[in-house]
Amino acid sequence: MSTVVLLACTGLGLGALYFLVASGLSLVFGLMDVLNFAHGALLSVGAYAAWWAATDGHLGFWLAVAFGTVVGTAASVLLELVLIRPLYARPRDQILATVGVGLALPALLMGIWGSDARPFPQPAALSGTVDLLGATVPVNRFVLVAAALAVLLLLRLFLARTRYGLIVRAGVEDRAMVTALGIDVRRAFTLVFAIGGAAASLGGALAGLYFGSVNPSQGTGLLVFAFVVVVMGGTGSVTGAAVASVGVGLVQQFANYAAVPGLGAAGLGDLSVVVLLAVLLLVKPRGLTGRLA
Amino acid sequence: MSLLTVRDLRVVIDGLHILHGVELDVAATGVTALLGRNGAGKTTTVKAVMGLVPRTGAITFDGADITGLPTHRVVRRGIGYAPEDRGVFAHLSVAENLRLAERDPNPAYDLVFELFPELKQRHRQPAGTLSGGQQQMVAIARTLLNGNRLVIADEPTKGLAPKIVTEVADVLARAAASVPVLLVEQNLALVRRIAGRCAVLADGRTAHQGDAGALLADADAARRLLGVGTHHATPGGDSR
Ligand SMILES: Nc1ncnc2c1ncn2[C@@H]1O[C@H](COP(=O)(O)OP(=O)(O)OP(=O)(O)O)[C@@H](O)[C@H]1O
Ligand SMILES: [Mg+2]
Numbered sequence: 001m002s003t004v005v006l007l008a009c010t011g012l013g014l015g016a017l018y019f020l021v022a023s024g025l026s027l028v029f030g031l032m033d034v035l036n037f038a039h040g041a042l043l044s045v046g047a048y049a050a051w052w053a054a055t056d057g058h059l060g061f062w063l064a065v066a067f068g069t070v071v072g073t074a075a076s077v078l079l080e081l082v083l084i085r086p087l088y089a090r091p092r093d094q095i096l097a098t099v100g101v102g103l104a105l106p107a108l109l110m111g112i113w114g115s116d117a118r119p120f121p122q123p124a125a126l127s128g129t130v131d132l133l134g135a136t137v138p139v140n141r142f143v144l145v146a147a148a149l150a151v152l153l154l155l156r157l158f159l160a161r162t163r164y165g166l167i168v169r170a171g172v173e174d175r176a177m178v179t180a181l182g183i184d185v186r187r188a189f190t191l192v193f194a195i196g197g198a199a200a201s202l203g204g205a206l207a208g209l210y211f212g213s214v215n216p217s218q219g220t221g222l223l224v225f226a227f228v229v230v231v232m233g234g235t236g237s238v239t240g241a242a243v244a245s246v247g248v249g250l251v252q253q254f255a256n257y258a259a260v261p262g263l264g265a266a267g268l269g270d271l272s273v274v275v276l277l278a279v280l281l282l283v284k285p286r287g288l289t290g291r292l293a
Numbered sequence: 294m295s296l297l298t299v300r301d302l303r304v305v306i307d308g309l310h311i312l313h314g315v316e317l318d319v320a321a322t323g324v325t326a327l328l329g330r331n332g333a334g335k336t337t338t339v340k341a342v343m344g345l346v347p348r349t350g351a352i353t354f355d356g357a358d359i360t361g362l363p364t365h366r367v368v369r370r371g372i373g374y375a376p377e378d379r380g381v382f383a384h385l386s387v388a389e390n391l392r393l394a395e396r397d398p399n400p401a402y403d404l405v406f407e408l409f410p411e412l413k414q415r416h417r418q419p420a421g422t423l424s425g426g427q428q429q430m431v432a433i434a435r436t437l438l439n440g441n442r443l444v445i446a447d448e449p450t451k452g453l454a455p456k457i458v459t460e461v462a463d464v465l466a467r468a469a470a471s472v473p474v475l476l477v478e479q480n481l482a483l484v485r486r487i488a489g490r491c492a493v494l495a496d497g498r499t500a501h502q503g504d505a506g507a508l509l510a511d512a513d514a515a516r517r518l519l520g521v522g523t524h525h526a527t528p529g530g531d532s533r
Contacts, residue, residue, distance in 0.1 A: 173382045181394045182365050182368035182394075183393070184365045
């Protein structure tokens with residue numbers, strides 16, 4: 001029983017991390033048809049910025065996380081304005097540009113701080129454990145889940161209650177028609193990039209807490225699973241991404257626990273995610289939801 | 294005196310020459326009809342005016358060149374657009390569809406709900422669950438919410454039941470009393486009823502411009518340009 005609880009909490013923590021990456025990815029793809037391969041690198045930017053602020057900058061944990069989030073958001077906005085925007089008429093070049101940034105940013109981080117994992121300072125209050133139904137669960141799992149829930153709630157409020165949220169929901173359905181109502185949809189593009197970058201870099205900063213360290217390829221590794229989540233949840237659907245994230249995180253953890261010798265430590269977990277994706281796409285070709293919110 | 298003039302409009306999409314020299318003058322009052330057989334280029338012409346497809350030529354609105362403007366700025370010059378497929382956001386409610394179209398500080402909801410009381414009753418309903426006629430009402434309502442200087446409606450009666458066609462025609466006729474309308478339409482009875490002038494497209498070119506009533510009264514010209522006999526057309530009926 002205690003193992004099940006621990007695996008479930010760890011799976012939920014991982015799912016929360018996937019959601020933080022996937023929510024922005026899904027909105028960006030749903031609204032703009034942009035497959036942002038640089039999205040994982042934004043997570044790494046957030047992670048390193050937070051790590052730098054917490055070590056060299058001597059900031060407290062939460063201030064460091066906030067700093068990482070701000071830097072990642074700024075990087076995302078910059079990416080949209082400088083690289084993505086001039087290429088809207090050339091979607092293929094746009095994808096290549098994001099792939100390029102997705103490769104260049106981790107390389108840059110590696111060039112500056114090396115390829116080894118850097119230990120992420122753990123605040124005392126968050127590095128302990130709690131007893132839950134007989135299991136000893138690290139507190140950082142709950143921090144991630146709480147952050148993901150907060151982001152989910154804020155995103156839903158944004159989409160449901162604000163004019164820009166309305167524009168984003170409409171744009172996911174029919175972008176051209178939004179402009180034909182006199183709306184400059186490019187502003188919504190920049191905003192969605194800012195939101196996606198904020199969520200991903202927050203995820204990056206908290207990934208430092210979850211994994212205990214940061215390394216340059218963390219973001220890219222998580223991006224693969226975020227793509228799986230986006231496809232499963234239905235592009236443009238924030239709630240779909242949340243449900244799919246939880247599913248992927250849990251399946252991965254439980255499959256890893258049951259890992260067969262010879263497949264490698266993470267082999268079965270990753271394999272099971274692919275199987276889950278294949279089964280879902282066979283049953284529901286358009287993902288869990290065909291729609292947003 | 295034309296409100297909108299189109300000169301030598303050309304549109305190439307994916308290497309296909311779709312329009313090669315469309316000329317169009319939209320009168321500053323009343324309804325101007327844009328006619329032509331299926332595939333003549335009516336929708337493409339309207340999309341080119343809206344900046345929704347790449348185009349060359351000269352498009353002038355109220356004396357200003359709008360040929361190079363992005364779509365949202367064309368609209369902000371005061372052009373309301375109800376597209377061929379209605380362009381209603383299926384997952385948004387009726388109220389949200391209307392709210393999205395608001396540009397003026399005081400949108401004309403009184404007028405819209407007077408013309409379409411149904412939209413008021415159904416304002417929380419997802420637009421995707423409306424009937425075709427109701428969706429068309431949403432599309433037209435969005436153009437009337439703001440103080441537009443031109444309304445462009447692309448086949449607003451396509452696929453609607455005769456009773457609804459009459460209703461939509463009444464609304465367009467009423468709207469045209471205060472704002473000029475460019476109406477793409479294949480229902481010639483409706484054109485005869487509400488249009489003043491017309492332009493006829495054929496194979497991506499303007500084949501004729503003139504008085505709508507005179508064209509439809511001339512059976513030979515109508516058959517030659519539109520490929521239809523006009524004497525069977527009845528109000529509300531579909532003459533395609
Ligand atoms: N995006 C596109 N790509 C390729 N061909 C197109 C495209 N849009 C329109 N066409 C072609 O251009 C021609 C004109 O199309 P358009 O939709 O403007 O005609 P229309 O007069 O509005 O016809 P209808 O009465 O059927 O609505 C048609 O032959 C159509 O197949
Ligand atoms: Mg058409």
